Amino acid sequence: MTELHLFNSLTRQVETFTPVHEGEARVYTCGPTVYNYPHIGNMRAYVFADTLGRVLSYKGYKLTHVINITDVGHLTDDADAGEDKMEKMAAEKAQSIWDIAKHYTQAYWDDIKALNIRQPAHWSIATDYVPQMIAFAQTIAEKHCYELESGLYFDTSTVANYGALARAKTEDGEGRIEEVEGKRHAADFAIWRKTPAGETRQMEWDSPWGKGAPGWHLECSVMSEALLGLPFDIHTGGIDHREIHHPNEIAQNQARCGSDHSGARFWMHNNFLIERSGKMSKSSGEFLRVQLLIDKGFHPLAYRLMCLQAHYRSELEFSWEGLQAALVRLKRMVMGVAVVKSRHAASDDRNTDVAPAISTSLNDFEVALADDLNSAIAITTLETLIGLKKVNVEHQLSAITEMDSVLGLNMMTLTREDLRTRPKSAIITKDEIETALAARKEARAAKDFARSDLIRDELINKGVEVMDGDALEWDWKLDI
Ligand code: AMP
Ligand code: ZN
Numbered sequence: 001m002t003e004l005h006l007f008n009s010l011t012r013q014v015e016t017f018t019p020v021h022e023g024e025a026r027v028y029t030c031g032p033t034v035y036n037y038p039h040i041g042n043m044r045a046y047v048f049a050d051t052l053g054r055v056l057s058y059k060g061y062k063l064t065h066v067i068n069i070t071d072v073g074h075l076t077d078d079a080d081a082g083e084d085k086m087e088k089m090a091a092e093k094a095q096s097i098w099d100i101a102k103h104y105t106q107a108y109w110d111d112i113k114a115l116n117i118r119q120p121a122h123w124s125i126a127t128d129y130v131p132q133m134i135a136f137a138q139t140i141a142e143k144h145c146y147e148l149e150s151g152l153y154f155d156t157s158t159v160a161n162y163g164a165l166a167r168a169k170t171e172d173g174e175g176r177i178e179e180v181e182g183k184r185h186a187a188d189f190a191i192w193r194k195t196p197a198g199e200t201r202q203m204e205w206d207s208p209w210g211k212g213a214p215g216w217h218l219e220c221s222v223m224s225e226a227l228l229g230l231p232f233d234i235h236t237g238g239i240d241h242r243e244i245h246h247p248n249e250i251a252q253n254q255a256r257c258g259s260d261h262s263g264a265r266f267w268m269h270n271n272f273l274i275e276r277s278g279k280m281s282k283s284s285g286e287f288l289r290v291q292l293l294i295d296k297g298f299h300p301l302a303y304r305l306m307c308l309q310a311h312y313r314s315e316l317e318f319s320w321e322g323l324q325a326a327l328v329r330l331k332r333m334v335m336g337v338a339v340v341k342s343r344h345a346a347s348d349d350r351n352t353d354v355a356p357a358i359s360t361s362l363n364d365f366e367v368a369l370a371d372d373l374n375s376a377i378a379i380t381t382l383e384t385l386i387g388l389k390k391v392n393v394e395h396q397l398s399a400i401t402e403m404d405s406v407l408g409l410n411m412m413t414l415t416r417e418d419l420r421t422r423p424k425s426a427i428i429t430k431d432e433i434e435t436a437l438a439a440r441k442e443a444r445a446a447k448d449f450a451r452s453d454l455i456r457d458e459l460i461n462k463g464v465e466v467m468d469g470d471a472l473e474w475d476w477k478l479d480i
Contacts (some may be wrong), residue, residue: 190215297423320480
């Protein structure tokens with residue numbers, strides 16, 4: 001098998017993956033802060049982590065994947081300023097934080113499912129680990145932390161090369177404003193945030209530093225150690241985490257295990273999904289969630305394909321046209337697989353003498369993914385495989401299944417009908433469409449073309465596209 005090469009943000013180089021534990025791969029992914037719905041940019045981070053996990057499984061490693069759910073501690077500014085995102089939303093909605101967390105965790109899990117992201121071995125919930133966070137903080141407090149009125153702070157000058165991941169120095173603080181009075185360095189961050197005197201927070205715990213809540217960075221150090229052991233293989237997150245959150249996690253891990261230990265061997269970051277009109281902002285009215293794509297008539301796997309078409313380290317610009325192109329591409333692949341399946345049903349697999357073409361496709365596929373997860377090329381090899389003729393269809397179908405175990409596009413089960421996603425704006429039922437199409441067929445048989453055109457125009461006005469010559473006959477018109 002081809003060696004797996006992955007880009008390590010720590011060294012800014014592509015390196016050969018060798019596991020910490022023989023035959024295993026242990027991966028930790030920073031999960032969502034569940035104060036609101038995730039936008040499709042957030043979901044790009046999980047499509048990437050899922051693809052990484054699938055590639056590791058494909059390569060034969062026993063995968064243990066952890067994704068955390070942040071339900072405490074994440075402030076409105078990553079650099080330790082502002083309010084707790086969860087507390088703020090709970091106050092705005094006049095609901096309990098626990099209800100807010102429950103609702104948005106479920107919404108996130110719905111998106112995970114819609115995008116065919118595999119379930120990790122553990123969903124670790126931050127509030128389940130507060131005692132362990134306090135215990136962790138106690139082990140590093142004396143040597144690496146100092147106490148202020150507002151909380152316990154990590155002194156970033158106490159570890160070697162603080163901020164190496166971000167390529168930043170302690171003193172420049174990455175342009176942060178020193179929001180907290182008394183902080184020794186701009187980059188120092190809260191390990192424990194005390195509840196201000198006279199206030200009560202919905203979420204607060206007793207600690208040696210008084211009542212309060214853990215700082216956001218602490219949870220990932222604690223949960224990754226608890227569930228994967230230190231060091232583990234790969235830590236992932238969006239590229240914004242390379243600047244503050246992950247350097248802070250690394251500093252905590254160094255404090256706990258020694259300066260040579262960052263916690264994970266590889267730190268990997270997906271680049272951003274960019275959307276220029278601002279619809280991805282959670283504060284915008286109609287913000288870009290997976291459900292919005294579905295409401296507009298897009299099957300969610302078209303978005304997964306859109307993500308996979310770009311390299312995870314490249315920016316990806318979102319546009320409805322781009323998403324539509326991905327949907328059309330997905331339809332073509334699904335129709336291609338249907339053709340292969342029908343050949344299989346007809347036992348049309350006499351010709352086996354071009355089987356090397358299947359092996360070549362599989363090999364190209366593996367080489368592409370081993371090259372720092374080049375999913376864009378991997379998709380083209382799947383398309384080549386689907387398009388192969390005069391090969392043993394049994395082998396062809398099993399090779400498609402194999403490739404799809406990595407790409408997660410549900411190639412073997414998805415049908416053209418499944419991709420006909422009913423938009424929310426639809427004002428006509430399926431039965432009415434079928435009745436209109438039957439009437440149109442009759443009109444055409446009677447050579448009454450005026451009537452047949454009229455029926456077609458009426459359907460178009462109701463958001464239905466009539467597709468003459470297509471076995472599927474009609475499709476919802478995309479609402480873009
Ligand atoms: P959050 O819920 O804000 O902690 O973000 C969840 C994940 O989404 C993190 O890994 C972020 O780095 C990532 N992320 C945030 N915005 C984007 C974006 N526009 N494109 C890709 N990933 C993003
Ligand atoms: Zn994290």
